[in-house]
Amino acid sequence: MNSVIIPASQRRARNVRILTYRDIDGISNDELQLNYVKTIFRQYKGRTIEIGKRYLSDTGQFITDNQITEVPNTGFNSWWRIFTQFLFPDSEEWIFGESYNPAGPMSNQAQLTIMPAQRVGGSSYQQFFLDGTTHCLFTPIMNWSIDLSMDAKTESTRRRYDAKINKISKLMEEFKDGVPEKDIPSICNQLQIGIEIDMPSSILDKNTDYIKYRSQKKPHKIFKFINTRINHIELNEISNKDNYEEVSQVELKKIFDDTKDFKLWVGSREGSLYQINTLQKVYKLTEEEGYRKEVQEFSELNNLSQFKVEHNSQKGLSKYLLDNVNRLNSLVLDCKFEEGTEDYNTFKEYLEDEEKMLEDESEYKRQNSCEKYRTTFTKGYEYNLKRLEIIDYIHSLKNLNHIDLKRAYTKGAECNYYQGYLGKITDFRRCNKITGLGIYTIYNIKNIPPLLDKLRVLHENNAYPSPELEFYQSLGVTFDIWGGCWGSATDITFTDGMFEKEGGINTIVSGMDVL
Numbered sequence: 275m276n277s278v279i280i281p282a283s284q285r286r287a288r289n290v291r292i293l294t295y296r297d298i299d300g301i302s303n304d305e306l307q308l309n310y311v312k313t314i315f316r317q318y319k320g321r322t323i324e325i326g327k328r329y330l331s332d333t334g335q336f337i338t339d340n341q342i343t344e345v346p347n348t349g350f351n352s353w354w355r356i357f358t359q360f361l362f363p364d365s366e367e368w369i370f371g372e373s374y375n376p377a378g379p380m381s382n383q384a385q386l387t388i389m390p391a392q393r394v395g396g397s398s399y400q401q402f403f404l405d406g407t408t409h410c411l412f413t414p415i416m417n418w419s420i421d422l423s424m425d426a427k428t429e430s431t432r433r434r435y436d437a438k439i440n441k442i443s444k445l446m447e448e449f450k451d452g453v454p455e456k457d458i459p460s461i462c463n464q465l466q467i468g469i470e471i472d473m474p475s476s477i478l479d480k481n482t483d484y485i486k487y488r489s490q491k492k493p494h495k496i497f498k499f500i501n502t503r504i505n506h507i508e509l510n511e512i513s514n515k516d517n518y519e520e521v522s523q524v525e526l527k528k529i530f531d532d533t534k535d536f537k538l539w540v541g542s543r544e545g546s547l548y549q550i551n552t553l554q555k556v557y558k559l560t561e562e563e564g565y566r567k568e569v570q571e572f573s574e575l576n577n578l579s580q581f582k583v584e585h586n587s588q589k590g591l592s593k594y595l596l597d598n599v600n601r602l603n604s605l606v607l608d609c610k611f612e613e614g615t616e617d618y619n620t621f622k623e624y625l626e627d628e629e630k631m632l633e634d635e636s637e638y639k640r641q642n643s644c645e646k647y648r649t650t651f652t653k654g655y656e657y658n659l660k661r662l663e664i665i666d667y668i669h670s671l672k673n674l675n676h677i678d679l680k681r682a683y684t685k686g687a688e689c690n691y692y693q694g695y696l697g698k699i700t701d702f703r704r705c706n707k708i709t710g711l712g713i714y715t716i717y718n719i720k721n722i723p724p725l726l727d728k729l730r731v732l733h734e735n736n737a738y739p740s741p742e743l744e745f746y747q748s749l750g751v752t753f754d755i756w757g758g759c760w761g762s763a764t765d766i767t768f769t770d771g772m773f774e775k776e777g778g779i780n781t782i783v784s785g786m787d788v789l
Contacts, residue, residue, distance in 0.1 A: 295375040295383035307370060311361075312354055314388070320347040321390055325360065329369040329384035330376065337363070361386075411453050415465065415497060416442045438465060459643040462489045468496035488640055518549075518556035526550060529557055572769050581697045581764070591702045591759060598713055598737035610667060621664050635665045684768045691741040694763030704757035708740045712760025716743065716753040723749050 293311065301307045326340040341360060346353050361368045368374075369384040376382060419438045426432035441464060453461065458469055468488040488496075521529070526547040533552055550557045573579065585592040611618040624631035638658040641647050648655045686692055693711050701709070708714060715737040722732055732746065737758060746753075 291388040293370075293386040293388075294380070295370050295385075296380065298370040299375075304368070304371070308358070308361075308368070311386075315345060315354065315357075316350060318345045318388070318390070319350060321345055324387075324389045326387040326389075327360070327369055327384070329363065329374045330382055331363075411469075411499070412442055412446045412449075415467065416446075418495060418497075441465060459487045462487045462493070463491075465489070466491050466494050468493040469499070470496060471499045486636065486639070487643065488636070490640070490644065518558045520560040521557050522560055523547065526557060526559060568769065575769055576764070576766050581699075583699065591699065594702065594737070594759065595713070598715075611664070617660070617664060620661065621668070624665065624668055631665055631668065634661065638662050638665075687765065689741075691745050693741050695766050696739070696759075696761060697764035698762045699759050700761040702759040706755050708743065708755065710740075710760035711763050712740050712758050713737050714740060714743060714758035714760075715756040717756055718752075718754040720752045721750050723751070726751070 291314065293314070298307050298310070301310055322342065322344045324340060324342045326338065328336060328338045331337050339360075343353075343357060358368075361370075363369060363374065369386070374384050416439065419435050419442060423432050423435035423439060426435060445461060445464070449457070461467075462469055466489045468486075470486045529550055529552075530547060533550070548559045583592050583595065609618070609621065611621050624634075638661055642655055642658050642662075686695075696711055696713065699712070701712075705714075715735060717734050719732050719734060726732060726746075726749070732751070735756070738746075740760070743753075
């Protein structure tokens with residue numbers, strides 16, 4: 275979404291606060307500067323605000339962006355830690371840093387606008403899907419029914435769809451002022467269909483849905499809509515969010531310029547485009563120009579091909595390595611369910627099987643949307659509510675993010691314990707000590723410092739890189755070694771493309787959900 279920067283003539287408006295580099299520069303250091311801005315945002319506790327930002331990129335182009343957020347009355351510090359990511363174009367410097375504010379006219383300086391906004395959301399605004407001269411919800415369903423009636427091969431089929439057309443006509447009259455969300459499950463059952471409505475943000479993230487209902491009998495058709503604006507939806511003929519067409523950067527830019535109606539896009543701060551979603555189609559940058567090209571350049575520069583492990587001839591080593599990568603997936607911070615309880619076991623089960631979780635979620639919501647089920651099977655209804663609470667908690671964990679991943683994954687050589695990266699593996703066997711740079715399985719772990727214990731990063735019979743184990747030993751942690759693999763060391767150089775937000779290291783790292 276592009277933001278609109280308030281012109282100078284409007285800066286004195288009482289409901290607009292504007293901060294510039296000039297306002298911040300006089301404060302002595304970054305920490306005090308950030309605290310100054312934090313104090314200003316604290317004044318908006320309990321309110322919904324729109325924040326716009328504008329700053330110069332490395333190429334001298336202005337980057338603008340905005341977001342609407344609710345500043346909480348309680349938990350402000352937690353909210354602030356997450357929100358400050360908006361103020362950091364990269365992990366090392368925020369928009370009021372010197373590199374984003376070169377010497378020159380004030381018009382080149384970064385600025386931040388804060389405007390109170392009226393929150394409109396599912397919890398505080400009941401949408402009625404009717405907009406314009408045609409009924410945005412029923413018209414596509416009516417057209418589908420008419421087409422099937424006209425194309426019917428038998429008289430009984432034609433009569434069945436004519437009856438459906440009559441039902442739709444009555445529903446259009448009943449809901450002539452719009453269809454509230456709460457009545458959509460009933461409509462699905464009456465017409466034996468499914469209805470899915472995506473918000474714009476969920477189109478780019480296939481794991482999120484806004485409204486998703488099915489008839490209790492197997493639906494004849496699933497209608498997919500996009501909630502493009504309040505009280506209105508558009509039929510989205512994209513049957514699968516994973517279906518897309520690959521096009522070049524030149525073609526993407528042309529599609530962007532030629533698409534005048536609704537569209538969503540993803541791009542870099544330098545103006546490159548990676549994906550465009552229209553109401554009819556998804557377009558993505560070709561792998562030759564995007565992800566694949568960057569991976570190939572990165573691999574060739576670092577000679578990664580010589581470090582490959584052939585799976586079929588070395589299945590034991592291959593499985594050992596696969597079992598011990600991306601260990602961040604095992605990190606659970608402040609789990610709200612007590613270990614050993616039924617809720618905790620369900621939580622772990624869903625973490626390990628997302629497909630089952632999503633299937634259960636759909637079924638629980640379908641059952642609980644039925645009034646007869648709620649009144650007849652009260653225990654089942656309450657059981658479903660508890661399971662949905664666990665599922666919602668898991669969904670919330672996906673929003674965890676870090677602004678320092680680029681620093682963490684590209685600055686390894688600056689660590690005091692850096693010895694290079696494990697390259698060619700020469701040994702894979704039992705041992706009782708660190709024999710060389712490698713990966714080792716440990717057990718009988720003792721003397722874990724309180725902070726590490728709270729983070730739960732050390733587990734019995736897990737494998738860890740040897741430099742990490744040496745760091746733990748320096749903290750007084752003791753353990754026994756079962757065995758592992760080790761070999762030669764290599765250094766890794768990150769190419770410029772690996773730092774792009776799409777297609778580069780940020781994309782690779784984002785696949786490792788930190789739970």
